[in-house]
Amino acid sequence: MPKKLNPRPRTPAPASFSRGGSPKLIVGLGNPGLRYRHTYHNAGLLALDHLAKITDAAQFQPITSRGFSYVRVRETILIRPLVLMNRAGDAVAAAMRHFRVKPEETLVMHDDADLMVGEYRFAFGRGAAGHHGVESIVARIGTTHFSRLRIGIRTDAALPRKKAGEFVLRKISGADMKTLYGVFGAAIENIKEKESP
Template sequence: MLKSIFSRPAVIPGPVQAIIVGLGNPGRQYEQTRHNTGFMVLDRLAETLGVKIDRLKFKGLCAEATFGGKKVLLLKPSTFMNLSGQSVIEAMRFYKLPPEQVIIVFDDISLAPGHLRIRRKGSDGGQNGMKNIIYLAGSDAFPRVKMGIGAKPNPEWNLADWVLSTFSAQEAKNLSEAIDHAIQALELMVQGKTDEAMNRFNS
């Protein structure tokens, strides 16, 4: 029998070797907002890999995939940004993975749209989702890809309003290119080549 063109690609057997987490808020009203850039990266990655992030588990939506020669879990927490750690810690405990094997993708207001920054570990940088993950894990040793969303155009703007705003057409174009670079970086990071990813894509 011919394999259905709609069937999902085979995932290599064995345990999940890494988790890639994209941070954001669930719900259509948040879909294209700056704070959901982590979700956007995971959606593009899933599309590239031919999988759908639609399995309900770990207080989020997830999918298993083969990426960079490894079996990975793609995870989008459904807890809302400020409680992202609840989802991440649950998945980490289930697969018995340390922070070093859990890559977090999230938005960063200190970088312009189109720029990204890769780090092996570090502080939350004021990002509430990352803050909750570090707090619940008791560790900041999570490799991360920080996606630029731009600073507030006016210091008097409310930060929550800014991160929940949408991108301009030019910003969206710049972001789309950065998402492609983020996916290439993530593949290197999954393979243990974080230094190479930093050298190639940090901007």
């Protein structure tokens, strides 16, 4: 039975968005390649692609030497790391340097096995909670002072946390894919609300 979407996050978008407008850099975490494209672990990258689509963004332009591709959407730069998830920090740190963006001006979107499919939360300044992509970013930029959109991918509330990681590379079911795209839309709208005066 499809999971019911929570139309609102459990925590609001970071206050820094409302003070300073939209984030200058938005990163979608995931593994590159067709093998991983529609897996639960790539929820952050799928969210980024959805954002690019609904804003009619141009094609992503690769900067292969720095490990990422990018596209500008008005005042915001969308970043797709071209490296494996566990090395995402290299690409994110390179993007921050290249575009001269501070950590606190950055939003990282990623999957979270602690949250059920249909749930999402915003966080700022928190630890990685075992997410290797986030751990890599923290290690490379030397701080947790960046915003995160945590996208729920847990499909069974009774599943122990240590076993949740076993399904992140599995293909997303049709019902869960529909729910996830609802989450992407709701989260993006929440960020837009925080941008408004």
